[in-house]
Amino acid sequence: MRIGIIGGGISGLTTAFLLKEKGFDCVVLEAAQTSGGCIQTDTIENRIYENGPNSLLLTESHLDLINRLGITNELLEAEGVNKDRFILRNGKYRILPSGPQNFFSNSFFSWSSKFKIMTEFWRKNKPSSEIESLYDFINRRFNDEICDYALDPFVSGIYAGDAKKLAVKAAFPALYEAEKEYGSIIKGMIKSSKKNKEKGAPTQRKKAFSFKKGLSTFIDGLSSKVEVKLNTKVVDIKKEGDQFKIITDKDTLLFDKVIVTSSAHTTAQFIKNLLPSISKQLNNLYAPPMCIVHSVYKKDDIERPIGFGGLNPLLEKTFTSGSIWSSCIFPNRAGADEVLVTSFVGGVQRAKNTLLSEDEIKSNVKLELAKTLDFNEEPVFQKIYKWEKAIPQYSAEILKLWDDLETNAIPNLYFNANWKGGISVPNCIDNSIKLVDSLDK
Ligand SMILES: Cc1cc2nc3c(=O)[nH]c(=O)nc-3n(C[C@H](O)[C@H](O)[C@H](O)COP(=O)(O)OP(=O)(O)OC[C@H]3O[C@@H](n4cnc5c(N)ncnc54)[C@H](O)[C@@H]3O)c2cc1C
Incomplete structure (x- = not known):
């Protein structure tokens, strides 16, 4: 056969x-x-640029596959230094709470949103329709602030999409099923993780990886x-x-x-x-168009330390949907005295920005990095890769x-x-x- x-x-x-x-x-x-296909690494003058995915969240079964290929030695785990995710709010990047340990002390969300999160477990409301949008679903379970400042930037980061146009059942089936079965997203997540433990299923802890020479x-x-x-x-x-x-x-x-x-x-x-x-x-x-813009700066020109990356909610009216601070995640992506930042222009919400010329796109990215991250000096190098149809x-x-x-x-x-x-x-x-x-x- x-x-x-x-x-x-x-x-x-x-x-x-x-x-x-x-x-x-x-x-x-x-x-x-x-x-x-979508996985494309360009190596130019010892810098490593990813035009598609930058890092992968892998479990034990994926690592086992990599082992069978004989390339485990080439794996590179993301630097643990900064797991914080930054979201732009009123023009400045602010850290999202990363878990229960800093949920109350972190001031990103208002008290009213914190209350909505804490009480979601018990809140009853009408079940989701088959074609309910992701935005309506999360709004029904939480509120506008959580939709606009957490859901929106994450969805544009993952899907290059618009939460108002994605169907929750298709894009995030686990959330849809959790509410359908248990009446609450949080209750559903807790129950399914308990069920998996009882079944003796291996815990599928995910870690972010790439390879020394790129994906x-x-x-x-x-x-x-x-x-x-x-x-x-x-x-x-x-x-x-x-x-x-x-x-x-x-x-x-x-x-x-x-x-x-x-x-x-x-x-x-x-x-x-x-x-x-x-x-x-x-x-x-x-599948919307998307330009990947790589910008390299001299480390000495960067005044503030940076972390994993920053996402830009649509309400902030930015040119890019955000950027990954590539050489902070994998330091060998650029020279020891350099910083490589990878920005995303386009997606469903900002598709029209990809129609500008390459020079205009590079220049807009540069201006935005100066405004939001205080990268005020000229980048030493910039490079663009355009996907006509990025993500379905x-x-x-x-x-x-x-x-x-x-x-x-x-x-x-x-x-x-x-x-x-x-x-x-x-x-x-x-x-x-x-x-x-x-x-x-
Ligand atoms: C910019 C970008 C960033 C991303 N970031 C991440 C990320 O950080 N993490 C993550 O997990 N995922 C990410 N993704 C998503 C992920 O990379 C893709 O969904 C995944 O790689 C798709 O793999 P695939 O093999 O299914 O399809 P593809 O990679 O699209 O491969 C399909 C292949 O089919 C070939 N082909 C097409 N037509 C024909 C034909 N007629 N005959 C023969 N061959 C044909 C194409 O040339 C291509 O090589 C990203 C995607 C993009 C575009």
Whole structure:
């Protein structure tokens, strides 16, 4: 049995590696010159720039996979020096409370919000509808301040999205289920963690990691273990008896099973004939543009110490949705006397900012870093990478797409992409593990 995997990002490569471990014969078809998809590391003059994900929140099962690839020695854990998350409020970065230990002493939230958080456990109100937005859901359980100054910046940081347009059931299913089953998010979280402990499930403590030479080490490790056909773009899939005929821009290949891991808009193109209505829905799935702007400063020019990163709520009317202070998390990202800051321009709420010229974008980022972080000197270097379609939005429409995928399922054709089952890299790995576990020879 031969399996064709479309797409050589983390989903496709992990699936191929796990299939190979299980003894399956498979090949990855990748349209680009290199594999990795969203994971792209650029190394220029000893600085390491991530154009996609910057760090990954990994559990023991992910670390086990990395160990099987033989690249554990290359792992780099995020510096523990600063776990604080900063949120811009009235033009200045302020620390969010990081847990119960500083919940009362921290003055970020008003007393009325603190009261809402403390009493959520007991608060009754009408249950969520299937398509309730994330913003309405959190507003119903808490209040405007928590939505605008905690939810909004985090959602734009994770999804490049707008909490008013994401469906809670699709984007944060655990929150939706917690309220549905227990009547409260906090009660649901406590109960499910108790249940897991009783079941003896291993505690899945997450830690932030990258690799010494950046995240592309992960991609190189996987690619070296599996067969990947680069520069091979799939343009059509046909059913041919019990098999699938995959037509690429080079040749035609036959497979017994096909696993699709490509992005929504590219998948839409090659399943047009096989699954026309799914193709239309994938085409309509919005993935906003996003520019990643790397700015390098001389350490001596930076007056204040910085930490993990800062997020900007929409109410603050900023140009960027925030920045990650990359060389504070992984010091080898820039020279010992430098600071590398990675800023995010675009996403659903600020898509129009990506239409400016590269020079205008760089200049706006520079001005904003000066205003919010007191980076008043000129950066020694700036670099931009633009994603035309960065992250698929888990809006109410995606729930219908998932239902229709089940109703129209074609035996031996599987979809394992970041528009289904979670957008984070760890989600993609977990979904690949689940899929491969379900396949028998
Ligand atoms: C800017 C940015 C920042 C992010 N930050 C984080 C983060 O910090 N942490 C985190 O966990 N996640 C983050 N993510 C999300 C995460 O990186 C992605 O969701 C994940 O990497 C997707 O992997 P994938 O393999 O499913 O898809 P992709 O990476 O999109 O890979 C799909 C592959 O399919 C190929 N392909 C497409 N069409 C065809 C075709 N017709 N034929 C053959 N091949 C094709 C593409 O070239 C691509 O290589 C970020 C994403 C972006 C864009």
